[in-house]
Each structure stands twice: as C-alpha cells, then as structure tokens.
Amino acid sequence: DAKTTQPTSMDCAEGRAANLPCNHSTISGNEYVYWYRQIHSQGPQYIIHGLKNNETNEMASLIITEDRKSSTLILPHATLRDTAVYYCIVREYGNKLVFGAGTILRVKS
Amino acid sequence: KAGVTQTPRYLIKTRGQQVTLSCSPISGHRSVSWYQQTPGQGLQFLFEYFSETQRNKGNFPGRFSGRQFSNSRSEMNVSTLELGDSALYLCASSLVDAQETQYFGPGTRLLVL
Numbered sequence: 354d355a356k357t358t359q360p361t362s363m364d365c366a367e368g369r370a371a372n373l374p375c376n377h378s379t380i381s382g383n384e385y386v387y388w389y390r391q392i393h394s395q396g397p398q399y400i401i402h403g404l405k406n407n408e409t410n411e412m413a414s415l416i417i418t419e420d421r422k423s424s425t426l427i428l429p430h431a432t433l434r435d436t437a438v439y440y441c442i443v444r445e446y447g448n449k450l451v452f453g454a455g456t457i458l459r460v461k462s
Numbered sequence: 463k464a465g466v467t468q469t470p471r472y473l474i475k476t477r478g479q480q481v482t483l484s485c486s487p488i489s490g491h492r493s494v495s496w497y498q499q500t501p502g503q504g505l506q507f508l509f510e511y512f513s514e515t516q517r518n519k520g521n522f523p524g525r526f527s528g529r530q531f532s533n534s535r536s537e538m539n540v541s542t543l544e545l546g547d548s549a550l551y552l553c554a555s556s557l558v559d560a561q562e563t564q565y566f567g568p569g570t571r572l573l574v575l
Contacts (some may be wrong), residue, residue: 387563396466396552396566397505440505449495449518450554450564452505 356380357441362457365435371428373456375441378422384445386417388426390437391455397440400426431460463489466555466567474573480541483570487534487555493517494536495564496528499550508551511536512558540572548574 358376365371385404389397401415408415414427428435440455467486475481487494496508507520511530528538550571554564
C-alpha cells in the first residue's frame with residue numbers, strides 16, 4: 354500500500370503557482386520523497402525528490418516539513434501542459450516505487 | 463542523452479497467446495523495473511532487474527516473467543494471456559546509486575481480445 358495521502362484533485366489558474374500537498378506521517382529516516390507526474394496515457398515523468406532539505410530544479414520546488422511528515426510540490430507558474438496526475442511517493446534505497454492514486458491537477462485558463 | 467525506449471508501443475493479442483515486450487534503458491543505467499498500469503489497479507510493480515538478476519518482485523502470477531541482458535536491455539514476457547492483462551506496461555531505468563531515481567519509458571499498450 355502507498356504510504357502517502359494526497360488530495361484527489363485540485364484546480365489551478367494558468368500562470369499561478371500550483372501547490373500540491375502530500376502527507377507521509379509514517380516516513381522513516383532513510384526514505385526519500387519523490388514526485389512524479391503522468392500526463393494521460395504517457396509514462397510517468399520524474400519531477401523532483403528530496404530527503405530532508407527543500408529542493409528546487411527547473412521544473413518545481415519541493416518543500417519538506419522539518420518533521421518530514423508532509424511535503425508540498427510547487428509548480429511556480431502553472432501552464433495548461435501541467436495538467437496531469439501527480440504522484441507523491443516515499444521510497445527507501447533498493448525498494449520499488451509504490452504508486453497511490455495521486456492528485457489530478459487541472460490547470461485552467 | 464536518449465531516454466528509455468520501449469517496443470512495441472501498441473500490441474493486440476488474443477487470449478491464450480503469449481507476448482514479449484522490450485525495454486532499452488538510458489545509457490549507463492543498469493537497473494530496469496517493470497510496472498503494469500490498469501484503470502482498476504493503478505500502477506503496480508512487476509519486477510526489477512539489475513546485472514541480469516531479478517532483484518525485486520511484485521505480486522504477479524508466474525505467467526509474468528522477465529530477463530535482462532548483459533547490455534542492460536530487458537524483456538518481459540506474459541504467457542497464456544488473459545483479458546485482464548490488457549494494460550499499459552511501463553519500463554523504468556535507473557542508476558544503481560543511493561537515490562536510484564527511476565526514469566520511465568512511454569509504455570507499451572497491450573490489448574487482449
């Protein structure tokens with residue numbers, strides 16, 4: 354079973370920041386937080402991951418709370434092409450990715 | 463750098479047949495994982511190969527098998543196909559390091575009639 358809890362769906366206005374929350378209250382010290390997204394019928398796309406510190410790359414920022422029990426993925430300027438299912442996954446080295454249902458993000462013009 | 467490639471992209475088979483799907487990982491990646499995605503069950507892990515050995519296995523029947531070659535390319539085989547095997551089959555590759563970020567291919571869509 355997935356170790357994360359995410360809202361079923363969210364809407365965001367085009368050009369605004371999209372903030373996607375994820376709860377992982379049972380995360381262990383060795384587990385990373387990964388974010389992937391999947392645009393309809395395509396393979397999941399890696400976005401970002403982190404262990405303790407906040408991370409930023411060209412796609413997004415990942416904010417992890419100090420107790421590591423929750424995190425937020427931030428897409429700074431959402432576009433229509435960001436409409437997808439976003440998966441938050443916690444995973445330890447050597448283990449498989451366990452996907453939950455994810456959050457359907459709808460970016461609207 | 464080229465991404466993960468999967469062939470074929472689409473496939474139609476009939477019940478009872480067998481099928482072989484192929485995955486070429488990103489250059490330098492030695493771990494290959496396979497996933498099945500269906501509307502009812504979502505994305506589920508099938509198995510992972512590293513250095514031609516199965517390292518992890520999901521909860522699928524023995525009809526699902528795989529292998530990895532010395533160049534890290536991988537194949538998965540499904541024998542005695544059932545209607546429920548209709549799905550998107552995804553392959554992901556990764557470096558074998560502390561973080562092992564997995565990068566996915568476009569998938570093979572299998573339809574069993």
